[in-house]
Amino acid sequence: MTEDDDATARAFIAYYLHDVAASAAQDGHPALIEAAAAERTAWEERGQLEGSTPQFVYAWAQQTSISAAQDAIDGRGSREAWQQSKRQLEAVGRWLTAHGYPVQGVTK
DSSP: OOHHHHHHHHHHHHHHHHHHHHHHHHHTOHHHHHHHHHHHHHHHHHOOOOTTHHHHHHHHHHHHHHHHHHHHHHTSSOHHHHHHHHHHHHHHHHHHHHTTOOOTTOOO
């Protein structure tokens, strides 16, 4: 895994966890807010993903890539944005695999 893969995957994971926390706060459900905070803490303090978080991260990367492809096909997005999302998905997959997290069979 390259340094670029590592940086790309770490940035994507941080963005994912931020989005989860923002959604939990918007929903205002205490259990969701607490779970999102625990996930971010594990990531920020130990660089670890817990529970089903790795699978959710990978599924989110897949969905991001699928959405970018659909946007490119429909003329709402660029081919370059789709290619970038594909590279991001691949980097996230390599990072998760290199750190022992399963990605086989994960689908959005």
